[in-house]
Amino acid sequence: RKEVEQDPGPFNVPEGATVAFNCTYSNSASQSFFWYRQDCRKEPKLLMSVYSSGNEDGRFTAQLNRASQYISLLIRDSKLSDSATYLCVVFPSGGSYIPTFGRGTSLIVHP
Amino acid sequence: DVKVTQSSRYLVKRTGEKVFLECVQDMDHENMFWYRQDPGLGLRLIYFSYDVKMKEKGDIPEGYSVSREKKERFSLILESASTNQTSMYLCASSLQANGQYFGPGTRLTVT
Numbered sequence: 001r002k003e004v005e006q007d008p009g010p011f012n013v014p015e016g017a018t019v020a021f022n023c024t025y026s027n028s029a030s031q032s033f034f035w036y037r038q039d040c041r042k043e044p045k046l047l048m049s050v051y052s053s054g055n056e057d058g059r060f061t062a063q064l065n066r067a068s069q070y071i072s073l074l075i076r077d078s079k080l081s082d083s084a085t086y087l088c089v090v091f092p093s094g095g096s097y098i099p100t101f102g103r104g105t106s107l108i109v110h111p
Numbered sequence: 112d113v114k115v116t117q118s119s120r121y122l123v124k125r126t127g128e129k130v131f132l133e134c135v136q137d138m139d140h141e142n143m144f145w146y147r148q149d150p151g152l153g154l155r156l157i158y159f160s161y162d163v164k165m166k167e168k169g170d171i172p173e174g175y176s177v178s179r180e181k182k183e184r185f186s187l188i189l190e191s192a193s194t195n196q197t198s199m200y201l202c203a204s205s206l207q208a209n210g211q212y213f214g215p216g217t218r219l220t221v222t
Binding site for chain 1: 156
């Protein structure tokens with residue numbers, strides 16, 4: 001089983017739609033979680049951290065479910081500019097600073 | 112804002128050449144990383160460094176070496192470039208187990 005798994009998609013949604021991605025992780029002791037966004041032929045950029053209590057940043061909401069070992073990203077009112085690949089990132093336990101990246105979920109928002 | 116810069120955006124080299132890729136970060140981060148990213152394979156860790164002159168192998172170190180003589184600079188060296196090293200190379204830095212910040216990437220083609 002891969003350490004961090006994501007549905008590669010693509011998720012094809014119209015503008016204004018709400019879309020959610022999940023990311024599962026295998027190490028139950030994992031400590032830190034992040035979502036990154038990567039545009040085509042560009043570097044990944046940190047989108048948001050994921051906290052146990054859930055957190056929101058504008059149209060984006062990230063949540064962590066430790067019991068089921070997954071994190072989620074919800075995007076409301078999708079914009080054309082949200083089209084990108086979304087990577088989830090998990091840090092293992094023990095203070096390690098070596099993250100494991102998922103392979104990403106592709107989102108295409110169309111007019 | 113954290114800034115991570117890489118010496119070249121695009122590079123074309125011949126098989127057998129020695130290639131230097133340089134990365135500089137301006138946020139006094141202890142940790143620096145080199146990844147390569149290939150379609151369908153996601154990000155793969157080549158080497159990382161948690162302090163000056165310290166380095167550790169990642170998942171795919173074969174054919175690569177690194178140098179970290181100063182805290183802000185982390186160099187990736189391809190001792191004898193081969194065509195299977197054609198890829199996008201991404202440098203990143205981080206503070207402990209916090210999110211990583213990536214440079215813009217170097218797209219290397221080995222002919």
